[in-house]
Structure formats: structure tokens, C-alpha cells
Amino acid sequence: MKSGRTLRLAWVALMWLALAAAPFWMPFVGGYTALGTRVLVLGLAAMSVNFLLGFTGVLSFGHAAWFGLGAYGCGLLLKFGPPSTPLGLIAGTLLGGIAGGLLGALMVRRRGVYFAMVTIAFGQVFYYIAFQWSDLTGGDDGLRGFSRQPLQLGSLTIDILSNSNYFYYFVLVCFAIAAAIMGFILRSPFGRTLIAIRENERRARFLGIPIERHIWIAFTLSCFFMAFAGGLYALVNNFADPRGLHYSQSGDFVIMAVMGGMRTFWGPLLGAAVFVVLQDYISSVTVNWMSFIGLLVVLIVLFFPRGLLGLVNRRSVA
């Protein structure tokens, strides 16, 4: 037990080391820094989905909506408001988080497959809004005409716009803060209660836990994390895409979480890394990347439902 914990700590330390050094080692394995930035952002998004899926036991298949709202909120503020990257991120996080929290109150009335169905349908609302309201959002072409701004720390200016390594470290710091908050919540009594709900909802209800309220709070928190990741994604691309709100994007996030291991905290990050690299690679070799991703999903579901880290964990326990 003790050695397992030490081993786990060693792995996490190694992961942070690898992340911190990514701009230096990635070029040697055929990667580039922007790829690492995307992995971090999509990994954070997959972790936010998993906050709900893996730790509360509630499947939302419409989380791309909050991701996309974060991206649009961030982009719109940078385009029409003060040119400040942190303000843009805050605007995106608030937009996606509040919208998700409000609609979440409607959605938590259902459970199981039907909850998934309602989340998909509500998520699509924002896809259509982004698609139709072209005066504001640019419609099908997406939101353009903004870019991330250099950071001002007192007299110090960090140019995250043109230096991709600086931007990577900025995203890494954001990622670390979000992951720390998420981990802190999950270790708190509230987080333990969520896990109790996941394990046995009926028993948790008998213990007097207000299930609906807990699920709603978890949903809302997850929306805030999601929107924060979405805001970062807008900064990565200097662009917000309506397809980022579509339910197939939500599906991608769920795939990343399941592929990495949805009962583990870091699994979704690993899943995102594998997914992004595979997608990058496969779409460069064949036009039929959709079939490959589809086949991959089918194989994971049938043969590796515990995901990559789930596989490792089980082995170390046995």
C-alpha cells in the first residue's frame, strides 16, 4: 500500500517534469510546441468531463457547449473589450460556467441515459446560436479578428503571442491551477460525497445527502472548468469555431476520458494526448480518419473499457 503510494507520487512527479520540459523534448520525437499546448487544453477539458463522469457517475454528452461558450466568451471580449488575455479568460469562464449552471438546474431532473440525451440536446442550442447569429459570432466561418495579448506583470511584459514556448508555459500554469483546484475539490468532503453518489446513489440518498443539489453543483463546477479550457482553446487558435460546440466534440471529450481511464484523475490527460497525436497523425496519412477513430472507439469500448491508466492500475493492484 505504502509503496504503491510512493510509486504513484513518483509517476505524477515524472508527468509534471515531462510537461515542464515538453518544449525541449517534443521536437526530438517529431512533435511541436503547439501540439503540446493543444494536449494540455483538451486534456483539461477531458478532465472536466471526467470530474462529472468518473467521479460523480453522471454522463454529460453535451459538454462541448460549455467549452465552446468559454471560447466565444473569451474571443468576444478580446475582440470588442479591453485587450487583456486574463480578462478574456475570465469572461469565457463566467459565460460558460453560468450558462451551464442555469441550464444544469433544468437537466439534473433526469438521470442515466436520459440525462445524457437532454445534455446533448441542450448543448446543441448553443451550436445553433453560434451558427445562426453570424453578425456577432461569424456564423459558419467562426469568430475571427482577435488574438491573445502579451501578459503585463507590472513592468514586465511576457510576449505569449509570438513566442510559442512562453505561451505553452502560460497554458501550463493555467492548467496546473485548474488541476489543483479540481484535485482539492475531489479530496474535500464534498468530493468524497460525489464519489459516494457515484458508487451507490440510493444508499447516499438514504444517508440524507441531497443528491440533486450535489449533482447540480458538480455539474456547474465542471462547466466552469470546461469553459476555462474553452477560453484557453480560443487563445491557442486565436479563433473560435462553431464546431467546437457540436455534440461530436462532446463525444471526443468523452472518448478521451474513457480512453485514458475515467476512474483516474490524470487518465483523461493521457487520453487527450493519445487522441490528439493519433488524430494529427491519422489525418495526415489517410482521408478515412473518421473510420479509424470510430474503430478505435469500438475497440476501446469492447476490450479496454477501463482505459489506459485503468489497465495499469489494475495490474499494480494485482
Next chain:
Amino acid sequence: MSPEIVIFNVTNGLIVGAFYVLMALGLSLILNLSNVINFAHGGFLALGGYIGWMLTPYVGFWGALALAPLATAVFGFVIERLLIRRLYGRDPLYSLLLTFGLAFILEDGSRSIWGAQGLPVSVPDILNQPLSDQFFFITGYRVFMVVVVVVVVAILFILLRYTRVGIRIRAGTLDLETVAALGVNVRALRSLNFAVGIFLAGLSGVLASGQLGLEPTMGTGLLMPSFIAIIVGGVGSLTGTLLGGLLIGVASGITTVFLPQASEAIIYVIMALVLLIRPRGLFGEEGMMT
């Protein structure tokens, strides 16, 4: 605003609603008995359309209309046996992901085999005549589609109400365990039920291709409204799904007259209202809302 425009959009809404109903009934059957959200339903729809297109040179339009849905249903049956059946009883997450992956494969497969370009589909001349000069947009084919949908839905409801298999399917929706305990082969029942759902998708595909032509993504756009038809009508109630589909079809048709940009949004507004006022859906049974 001339009355023609209003009638045009309301008929359009009815026709679109008829497709929502066919899609949603198939989805609903599968969801009720197997607890599976079939994301690949739109892919099966397109497949039905393409199979019909392949069959037309040999058996003609009428033959294709009869055979293509059956062929699609057989394909669905095989998929259920090989893949989906393994996931019964597991977290619904997995069947959802599986059909999501399947939808990718079906869409990409259709594109590889038949091309990304839309294929035109011709229907017999008898069906292409406008019914009257004044309402020139009401072609025979539009009326024909609605008639086919009405007939098929009526047959489906009669089968479900009066045949042994139909009664078992409805009973299984309410309490599958008891049905199994009574000695019904639930595995076979679920396979058959899945095939019936896919049959409806294939039929929508053949019908829709006569009006809109063929495209690999032709079914994807119908998926979301069909979900909403089920949610609005009330999960577990096929009558609810039927009326839900018609309601959102006509509502979006009417909205097109007054506020074209909102024709898509209106169905989401209806869904939000239903969830707010009556969370179990218009025809949902109490206790079926989980």
C-alpha cells in the same frame, strides 16, 4: 403574407415532422427496450437510402422502397448481434460511445463507397405531378411520403398492440426482468426490436432520398430533432414520441413563416418548456422519468 406561404410552411412542417416521427420511433423502440441511445441511427438512415439507390436499377423504385428498409434492418440485426448485445447491462456510457463510433464508421464508409457528392434520385413520374395549380408545391411525392409514414406507423402500432411479440416489447419497456422471468427469450426480443428500429431508419432513408437526394450526412441532421421529439413526448411512450415529432415539425414549419432564423431554435425552446413544466414529457408515465 399570402395564405399560400403559410400553407406551404405548414405542409413542409408536417412532412419534416413525419420524418422526425419515423426516426424518433425507431430510436425510441431501441431506447425503451435496450436502454441504448443509437447515435448511429442517422448513419443507418443514409445507408437505407444508398441501398435503395443501388437496388433501383434492378427492382425499380417500388421494389427498392420495399426491399431497402429490409436490407438495412438485416444489417442492423447483424450489428446488434455482433456488437451492441455485448453491452447490455453495462453502464449506458459504453453503448452510447459504441454507437457514436459506429456513426463515424457508417458516415465515412458511405462517403468512401458512394462519394461525398450528393447523388440525385429520381422518383416515378406519377409521383412528381403537382396536385393542383394553386398549390404547386404540393407534389404527389410529398403527399406520398406522408401517406407511407402514416401507414407504416399505423401498422407498427397495431403490431405492438395486438401481436404477441408486440405485447412482449411493450411489456419489456415497463419491466424487462419480469418478462424474462416469464420465459420470454429477451435476447431474441431485443435483436428483433433493434431490427425494427433500423427498418424505420432505412425506410426514412429511401423516402428522404426521393425528395432531397443522397448524401453521407443526410441522417445526421434528423438525429437531434428526433431526440427532442422523444424528450418532449415523454420517454417510454411511443404515442408521445409520435405526437412530439409532429409537434416540433409543425412548430418549426410555422416559425419559418414568421421568423426564419428561429425555425431551428423553436424546437429547443419547446423542449426547455416541457422540461420546466412537465419534466417527464407530455405523455411520460410517472416513475418512468429516471
